[in-house]
Amino acid sequence: MHFSRLTKFATGASLAFMLGSVAHAASVKQITGAGSSFAYPLYSAWADQYAKQTGVQLNYQSIGSGGGIRAIKSRTVDFGATDAPLKEKDLKKHSLVQFPTAMGGVIPTINVPGVKPGQMVLSGPVLADIFMGKITQWNAPAIKQLNPGLNLPNMRITVVHRSDGSGTTFIFTNYLAKVSPAWKKEVGFGKAVNWPSSGNVGGKGNEGVAAYVNRIRGSIGYNEYAYVTQNHMNYADMINRAGQRVAPTAANFASAAANADWKHAPGYYLMLTDQPGAKSWPITGATFLLVPAKPAQPERTKAVLKFFDWGYTQGRSIAEKLDYIPMPESVVKMIEATWHQDIHPTIWK
Amino acid sequence: MSANSLFASAAALRARRLAQGRRMDRLFRLATVLFAWGVLLVLGAIIVVLLVQAWPAFSRFGFGFFTSTAWNPVTENYGAASSILGTLVTAFIAIALAVPISFGIALFLTELSPRWLRRPIGIAVELLAGIPSIIYGIWGLFIFAPWFADNVQWRISDTLGNLPAIGPLFQGPPIGLGWLVAGLVLTIMIIPFIAAVMRDVFDVVPTTLKESAYAMGSTRWEVMRHIVLPYTSVGVIGGIMLGLGRALGETMAVTFVVGNAHDIHASLFMPGNTIASTIANEFTEATTVPHRSALIALGLILFIITFVVLALAKFLLLQVERGQGQKA
Numbered sequence: 313m314h315f316s317r318l319t320k321f322a323t324g325a326s327l328a329f330m331l332g333s334v335a336h337a338a339s340v341k342q343i344t345g346a347g348s349s350f351a352y353p354l355y356s357a358w359a360d361q362y363a364k365q366t367g368v369q370l371n372y373q374s375i376g377s378g379g380g381i382r383a384i385k386s387r388t389v390d391f392g393a394t395d396a397p398l399k400e401k402d403l404k405k406h407s408l409v410q411f412p413t414a415m416g417g418v419i420p421t422i423n424v425p426g427v428k429p430g431q432m433v434l435s436g437p438v439l440a441d442i443f444m445g446k447i448t449q450w451n452a453p454a455i456k457q458l459n460p461g462l463n464l465p466n467m468r469i470t471v472v473h474r475s476d477g478s479g480t481t482f483i484f485t486n487y488l489a490k491v492s493p494a495w496k497k498e499v500g501f502g503k504a505v506n507w508p509s510s511g512n513v514g515g516k517g518n519e520g521v522a523a524y525v526n527r528i529r530g531s532i533g534y535n536e537y538a539y540v541t542q543n544h545m546n547y548a549d550m551i552n553r554a555g556q557r558v559a560p561t562a563a564n565f566a567s568a569a570a571n572a573d574w575k576h577a578p579g580y581y582l583m584l585t586d587q588p589g590a591k592s593w594p595i596t597g598a599t600f601l602l603v604p605a606k607p608a609q610p611e612r613t614k615a616v617l618k619f620f621d622w623g624y625t626q627g628r629s630i631a632e633k634l635d636y637i638p639m640p641e642s643v644v645k646m647i648e649a650t651w652h653q654d655i656h657p658t659i660w661k
Numbered sequence: 662m663s664a665n666s667l668f669a670s671a672a673a674l675r676a677r678r679l680a681q682g683r684r685m686d687r688l689f690r691l692a693t694v695l696f697a698w699g700v701l702l703v704l705g706a707i708i709v710v711l712l713v714q715a716w717p718a719f720s721r722f723g724f725g726f727f728t729s730t731a732w733n734p735v736t737e738n739y740g741a742a743s744s745i746l747g748t749l750v751t752a753f754i755a756i757a758l759a760v761p762i763s764f765g766i767a768l769f770l771t772e773l774s775p776r777w778l779r780r781p782i783g784i785a786v787e788l789l790a791g792i793p794s795i796i797y798g799i800w801g802l803f804i805f806a807p808w809f810a811d812n813v814q815w816r817i818s819d820t821l822g823n824l825p826a827i828g829p830l831f832q833g834p835p836i837g838l839g840w841l842v843a844g845l846v847l848t849i850m851i852i853p854f855i856a857a858v859m860r861d862v863f864d865v866v867p868t869t870l871k872e873s874a875y876a877m878g879s880t881r882w883e884v885m886r887h888i889v890l891p892y893t894s895v896g897v898i899g900g901i902m903l904g905l906g907r908a909l910g911e912t913m914a915v916t917f918v919v920g921n922a923h924d925i926h927a928s929l930f931m932p933g934n935t936i937a938s939t940i941a942n943e944f945t946e947a948t949t950v951p952h953r954s955a956l957i958a959l960g961l962i963l964f965i966i967t968f969v970v971l972a973l974a975k976f977l978l979l980q981v982e983r984g985q986g987q988k989a
Contacts, residue, residue, distance in 0.1 A: 375945060376945035376946050377946060378945055378946035378947060378948040379945055379946075381948055382948065468834060470834060470836060475916070475921030475934075475938075475942045476941075476942040476943065476945070476946065477734070477942070477943050477945065477946025477947065478946065499735065500735035500736065501735065502734050502735045503734070503946045504734045504942075504943055504946065505733070505734060505735050506731070506732055506733035506734070506735065506736075506923070507922065507923075510924065510926075511833065511834060511922075511926075511931060511932070512922055512932070513836060513838055513920050513921070513922065513932045514920060514921030514922055514932065514934075514942070515921070516916055516917065516921070516941075516942060520802075520917070523802055523803065524836075524838070527806075527807055527810075527836075527837075528836045
């Protein structure tokens with residue numbers, strides 16, 4: 313199994329060509345997928361370009377990660393998409409193969425009078441204390457200590473969180489659970505959690521959180537990177553695991569992915585939060601794909617993998633333009649090796 | 662052909678027509694019975710499905726499900742108290758404000774308004790009913806809530822918030838989201854329903870009744886209070902119930918402005934939630950059995966609340982009708 317990716321593709325392509333003339337069923341014109349709304353803009357942009365080049369259409373329903381998992385478990389779609397990865401046990405139980413397709417960052421968005429974007433810096437533990445309601449004022453000593461030069465107002469902090477279940481919340485709370493033992497014990501992490509502070513506000517979707525943060529003076533929330541850049545929101549920098557101050561940039565998200573230990577993550581169950589590396593943005597996450605390990609219709613799963621192989625290679629610039637972070641090439645190589653290892657060999661014939 | 666046989670054939674024709682008519686009657690009766698029972702069947706089926714799917718939550722949390730304010734998807738611990746209370750409070754605020762306003766609108770349209778103004782105002786009220794609730798939600802979130810927070814809320818906090826007994830109801834950060842704003846948006850949404858029904862039933866009061874009262878020297882208010890309202894009480898209560906039903910179940914608009922926190926506070930200014938908003942927020946991402954089951958249990962509770970409210974309304978109507986019977 314140590315072919316290079318290219319030879320594998322060459323063999324695959326020539327096999328497909330040879331078989332194509334014999335078995336007409338092998339030509340799949342439409343693939344279906346459902347799930348993550350975070351990944352929807354990316355997949356639909358990829359699908360648009362891909363259809364122009366190959367004529368293969370993607371029908372993707374953006375119904376949320378939970379819906380995507382349900383749909384692929386019942387095999388009503390060719391693939392499911394989720395922002396919260398399934399554990400290996402779950403993958404085995406439902407005979408699924410999982411891999412990441414793209415990344416994004418989650419960014420603390422703030423509304424503090426007199427503080428401009430990127431001027432404030434927060435650390436993981438302080439962020440956790442704010443969201444737990446333990447730090448309630450913007451001029452609290454813990455925040456002052458991190459921001460000695462900043463003129464912080466004596467203002468109550470209003471915490472804004474997602475009210476709907478969301479992969480963004482999963483990534484954000486996963487990070488807080490990693491850096492704050494108190495958070496891990498009292499709140500934990502998930503797509504929806506029991507938000508601890510009293511008087512906090514829940515907004516529906518990225519736009520709901522953004523609307524509240526923009527409007528409520530003294531508020532702090534969290535949004536996806538694409539949402540922050542496209543709407544020019546005010547945000548805070550973070551201090552990462554290496555103790556460095558980092559800004560939320562594409563390069564820093566990619567650093568988190570490149571430094572992550574994918575090799576020792578069965579089923580790619582790996583959260584990119586709090587990764588090592590001097591430049592790694594600490595609240596980074598990937599969005600994942602689920603395909604059947606023993607597909608009933610191998611040619612359909614194969615069409616799905618072909619689509620995402622195209623996305624990994626030729627779809628990079630599209631992803632970047634939409635403020636998604638493409639997976640590093642080293643990780644893509646690993647993923648494509650996984651396909652050959654874990655998906656039933658019938659699809660490669 | 663003799664006259665007799667002519668009569669005979671005419672009678673036979675009539676008999677045939679009658680028989681045919683009876684057959685059609687029976688068929689029609691059967692069809693309507695089926696439709697009527699169909700409603701009951703669907704209702705029963707909904708209850709059964711809700712019960713079955715909500716059962717894991719009820720058996721896991723027991724009666725505590727109704728009294729617990731916990732809502733923790735991480736530890737799979739759910740309680741319905743904050744959602745139930747939020748639903749009742751927001752619907753109560755909406756009804757308390759919408760009923761007098763709707764009454765005023767209907768009164769104006771049927772008794773006071775110049776004839777040329779009736780149609781435009783009537784149409785405007787009906788248009789309000791046609792606006793989709795998501796539009797109310799967006800309007801509430803981006804326009805009404807900020808305006809309310811900046812101009813009204815702190816004034817209320819500074820004045821009413823300091824009063825002894827009711828003060829705690831009006832304290833809290835001026836963020837413009839919470840039970841009160843959700844109740845206000847609901848008020849605007851249900852006014853058209855209640856006002857339109859009230860106007861229509863006020864219109865059917867016989868003119869002679871009102872004229873007699875005026876002839877006895879009654880004021881407009883007295884005519885409304887003692888003639889029109891008693892005459893139309895059944896219809897008025899029906900209209901209020903229609904509005905209350907919508908307020909209890911309204912989802913999107915409330916989700917936008919209620920603040921979405923699984924908390925119970927004394928203050929109407931604090932973020933809360935309702936049954937409908939909780940379901941709308943969490944259903945798509947509820948992957949585990951307890952989570953889904955808890956949400957469906959919430960749906961069942963909403964179903965029961967609505968049912969109880971409608972039953973109470975029916976009971977109230979019966980009392981009113983009996984009272985009228987005694988008077989007459």
